[in-house]
Amino acid sequence: xxxxxxxxxxxxxLDLEWDxxxxxxxxxYPDVEFLFRRMNEVTLKSVDAKAGEGILDVGCGxxxxxxxxxxxxxxxxxxxxxxxxxxxxxxxxxxxxxxLSLVRGVGEHLPFRAKSLDKVVCKGALDxxxxxxxxxxxxxxxxxxxxxxxxxxxxxxxxGFRLGRMVWWLRKKLGFKDTQRRMPWEVPSDHTCxxxxxFFLCLTNxxxxxxQVTGVSLFFGFPWWGLCLSKCPRGAxxxxxxxxxxxxxxxxxxxxxVVIKCKPKPEQS
Ligand SMILES: C[S@@+](CC[C@H](N)C(=O)[O-])C[C@H]1O[C@@H](n2cnc3c(N)ncnc32)[C@H](O)[C@@H]1O
Numbered sequence: 178x179x180x181x182x183x184x185x186x187x188x189x190x191l192d193l194e195w196d197x198x199x200x201x202x203x204x205x206y207p208d209v210e211f212l213f214r215r216m217n218e219v220t221l222k223s224v225d226a227k228a229g230e231g232i233l234d235v236g237c238g239x240x241x242x243x244x245x246x247x248x249x250x251x252x253x254x255x256x257x258x259x260x261x262x263x264x265x266x267x268x269x270x271x272x273x274x275x276x277l278s279l280v281r282g283v284g285e286h287l288p289f290r291a292k293s294l295d296k297v298v299c300k301g302a303l304d305x306x307x308x309x310x311x312x313x314x315x316x317x318x319x320x321x322x323x324x325x326x327x328x329x330x331x332x333x334x335x336x337g338f339r340l341g342r343m344v345w346w347l348r349k350k351l352g353f354k355d356t357q358r359r360m361p362w363e364v365p366s367d368h369t370c371x372x373x374x375x376f377f378l379c380l381t382n383x384x385x386x387x388x389q390v391t392g393v394s395l396f397f398g399f400p401w402w403g404l405c406l407s408k409c410p411r412g413a414x415x416x417x418x419x420x421x422x423x424x425x426x427x428x429x430x431x432x433x434x435v436v437i438k439c440k441p442k443p444e445q446s
Contacts, residue, residue, distance in 0.1 A: 206403025236302025392432025
């Protein structure tokens with residue numbers, strides 16, 4: 178496995194020591210906190226883990242979702258290439274007293290028998306993969322015919338990002354200097370590709386039958402939005418975020434995160 182990982186890493190710049198420290202900004206505004214919390218909640222609700230189910234989490238990171246699914250009695254396997262994230266996951270699993278298996282590997286080559294798993298989860302990781310299409314086909318292949326995949330990814334065509342780009346363009350036209358910091362709608366350097374609602378749906382449709390598409394959170398990334406919310410009383414900020422989240426759930430093409438629940442296409446299973 179190490180040989181395979183190293184070869185892939187050399188060829189495609191897979192970061193075998195990727196660390197999520199530094200991903201979350203130093204100042205966490207209410208919109209960021211809300212977005213991450215709701216993404217986790219909606220994903221786990223869609224998974225609906227049951228006792229005895231075999232669930233694979235591809236790109237499991239710290240194993241936070243894995244631990245929650247294990248608490249429901251599921252038999253969870255977390256797959257992760259980064260040795261650093263595996264160490265974080267081991268700590269998190271031990272701290273929570275749960276049992277789940279961690280496998281060091283890549284989603285492009287899932288080391289599991291075809292049609293052997295009840296569910297596959299992949300949250301916030303698809304845009305980190307060297308070959309997302311290959312991972313999708315592998316996830317479909319390892320699922321039982323009646324199995325389900327739950328995949329969540331950031332939507333770079335969200336309303337917040339679209340409006341944010343326009344405001345920034347206007348700001349520049351008005352002669353304001355560009356800021357040095359990366360804007361939220363700019364693709365981070367550790368992403369291998371840019372996902373948006375249409376691309377995500379199109380890719381999913383190639384390997385799966387889409388059952389449910391849910392949008393999570395609205396307006397993240399709009400300039401000064403987080404700062405404005407942080408100045409409001411906490412309850413009021415939360416009420417606004419919850420309201421926008423309800424709108425997002427019905428309009429996933431505009432939402433900040435898209436969560437898809439799907440089953441393998443008959444020819445795939
Ligand atoms: C942003 S993190 C998401 C972690 C976790 N799913 C979560 O929601 O907290 C993306 C993860 O994907 C992992 N990853 C990157 N390339 C991968 C690949 N080819 N196969 C599987 N996982 C990969 C990274 O090491 C990282 O831990």
